[in-house]
Amino acid sequence: MNKSFTVDEGARAILMASIEGNSRFWSGELVKIGAPELVERLKAGFYSGSQHSGERISERIKTLSLDQIIDDIGDGFLLTPFSPDWPKVLDELVAPPFALTGLGVREILQNLSLSIGIVGTRNPTHYGSRIAAEFASALSDRDWVVVSGGAFGIDSAAHRGALAVEGETIAVLGGGVRSVFPSGNDQLFREISTHGLLLSEVLPSVQAAPHRFLIRNRLIAALARGTLVVEAAHRSGSLRTARDACELLKPVMAIPGPITSPTSEGCHRLINERRAELVSSVAEIVELLSPL
Numbered sequence: 051m052n053k054s055f056t057v058d059e060g061a062r063a064i065l066m067a068s069i070e071g072n073s074r075f076w077s078g079e080l081v082k083i084g085a086p087e088l089v090e091r092l093k094a095g096f097y098s099g100s101q102h103s104g105e106r107i108s109e110r111i112k113t114l115s116l117d118q119i120i121d122d123i124g125d126g127f128l129l130t131p132f133s134p135d136w137p138k139v140l141d142e143l144v145a146p147p148f149a150l151t152g153l154g155v156r157e158i159l160q161n162l163s164l165s166i167g168i169v170g171t172r173n174p175t176h177y178g179s180r181i182a183a184e185f186a187s188a189l190s191d192r193d194w195v196v197v198s199g200g201a202f203g204i205d206s207a208a209h210r211g212a213l214a215v216e217g218e219t220i221a222v223l224g225g226g227v228r229s230v231f232p233s234g235n236d237q238l239f240r241e242i243s244t245h246g247l248l249l250s251e252v253l254p255s256v257q258a259a260p261h262r263f264l265i266r267n268r269l270i271a272a273l274a275r276g277t278l279v280v281e282a283a284h285r286s287g288s289l290r291t292a293r294d295a296c297e298l299l300k301p302v303m304a305i306p307g308p309i310t311s312p313t314s315e316g317c318h319r320l321i322n323e324r325r326a327e328l329v330s331s332v333a334e335i336v337e338l339l340s341p342l
Contacts (some may be wrong), residue, residue: 055120055128059087062130062149063119063253065146068092071149071251072265075102077145079317085148122254126153126227129249135159139272142298147251153227154247157219158195165195165220165272166184166335167295168290169267169288170204170281178204178281178313181248183211185278188332196234197274199266200239200248204280204288209238212246219246222269225258226250249273261279267291276301279326282316289316292326299336302326316330 055063062085069076079088088340091097092111097104124327129136129150168186170178186196186208194213198205200221212219219242225231227248230239242248251269252262264287271277271294279302282288292302304326306316320326330333 056132058085058132058207059128059130059143059149061089063123063197064111064114064116064129066151066251067114067119067253071147071186071262072145073102073266077148081126087253087331098292100213105176107257108195115187118332119253119255122228123151124228124254126151126254127156128152129159129160133201137162140297141186141270141323143268143272149247150282151254152247152249153254154243155218155245156247158220158247161195161340162194164193164333165197165274165276166339167197167270167291168280169198169270169277169291170279171283171286171288171316172201172203172205174203174207175311175313176244176309177307178305179207180206182280182295183214184282185332185335186211186219187217188214189335190215190219191245192332192336193217193250195220199223199263199269199270199291200230200242202233202235206235208237208280209242209246216245219247221246221259222266222273224263225259226254226256227251231255231258246330263287264290270295271295271298271300274300276303278302278329278335279304279317279320281305281307281311282310282320284315284319286316289320292320296325303329303335303338319325 190212196219198208277295304317306322
């Protein structure tokens with residue numbers, strides 16, 4: 051259990067608890083003046099007249115107790131840019147997270163040199179689910195870490211594929227690591243928290259929210275060496291992950307499907323727009339990513 055934080059860790063935990071992630075403004079302020087000074091300025095109402103919810107955030111911070119935050123984290127952990135195992139790739143984001151909370155096998159963070167994001171629709175076909183699980187298992191057998199979002203569908207199939215061969219997998223969540231969503235994946239999340247790793251940029255007890263699923267996608271893209279889209283509709287959240295990976299200049303790959311299948315329209319769109327490489331085997335994925 052975390053019994054205490056450094057000054058910076060405590061400040062970042064407070065910022066995490068009071069400001070939504072992926073804010074360019076607040077990330078910029080953090081870089082300029084540091085977490086402890088930013089918290090002090092917020093407490094003093096320095097940003098009350100700003101257009102970035104400064105007044106609301108200031109009021110929120112005044113109600114926070116660091117002891118409660120520490121209790122909330124419990125036997126999990128807080129990860130900051132000053133932690134030895136902080137993934138440096140997160141610093142390449144336009145708005146890096148203030149900190150991350152984690153639950154599970156923390157040592158997996160040291161193995162991200164071989165990591166792949168596997169994402170896709172929440173309503174896959176049998177073909178999509180099978181491909182996601184089989185590719186995740188095969189990559190795990192090759193010591194690749196499978197990174198996904200814990201959602202129903204392709205995400206779940208990828209996580210289960212990795213776990214089936216005792217591989218390493220990370221679920222980046224849209225809520226806290228103790229308030230997992232969807233609840234129908236409770237058993238899967240328990241397995242990941244035991245044999246893999248749950249990560250979030252909100253405190254453990256924070257409920258999931260629709261906008262957080264979109265902004266967490268940038269974390270999946272950053273943590274993974276490359277991103278594989280297995281099945282995705284024309285308008286799919288997983289395409290956001292692909293876009294985030296492109297912005298980080300990381301490889302994006304897509305699995306082709308039947309031209310009549312709506313769940314493959316997003317993949318075909320990525321391929322046609324030259325934003326993703328068409329792949330049809332694990333060997334092709336390894337060949338594409340290994341030179342990196």
